[in-house]
Amino acid sequence: MKKQHYIYLALGIAATILFYVLRVQAYEALYSVPGFSDQFYNAGLYDMIPLITIAVPWAAAAVYYFAINSVRFDRWYHWLLVGGISTLLTPIIAYSVNQSVFSDMGLSYGTESATFELVNMLWAAVIYVIASFAMRWWSTNCRHTPFPQ
Numbered sequence: 001m002k003k004q005h006y007i008y009l010a011l012g013i014a015a016t017i018l019f020y021v022l023r024v025q026a027y028e029a030l031y032s033v034p035g036f037s038d039q040f041y042n043a044g045l046y047d048m049i050p051l052i053t054i055a056v057p058w059a060a061a062a063v064y065y066f067a068i069n070s071v072r073f074d075r076w077y078h079w080l081l082v083g084g085i086s087t088l089l090t091p092i093i094a095y096s097v098n099q100s101v102f103s104d105m106g107l108s109y110g111t112e113s114a115t116f117e118l119v120n121m122l123w124a125a126v127i128y129v130i131a132s133f134a135m136r137w138w139s140t141n142c143r144h145t146p147f148p149q
Helices: 003-021 023-030 032-041 045-068 077-106 112-138
Strands: none
Touching: 003 023, 003 045, 003 112, 023 045, 023 112, 032 045, 032 112, 045 077, 045 112, 077 112
16 A cells, blocks of 8 residues: 555545534534524534534445445446435434434424535535545555546
8 A cells, every 4th residue: 555545544534533523613604593503502413413424424435445346336426326325314314313302302493404404415425525535545446436546
């Protein structure tokens, strides 16, 4: 392995950690509603939802580059398909967690939660790209996806 491959991995991990450290600011820069955001914060969802937003795209990228890792599945549109699935799956999981927590608290923020998850889709897509570029170098068949080296 080349030294730069480890640098890409380290940068991907660092960017992901930075996203988590700045999670409240990252989400609230794109979507903030006074009552909803306060309850979201008080319920600890700014801790849980970003973890889901990190875990699903990193897992999807790992599945693409290491589990699938097929010459027949190494085109940019295959990579985009896995990224799309990850980007759609992340807010679905996060929304169900969000609604469950709010329901237990006796709160109803259906519209606000759905809008928040649209923002979460954006972050999931960004994290998927970061994860892809961090780990693609160790794939034997898909390392050239989405862009050649």
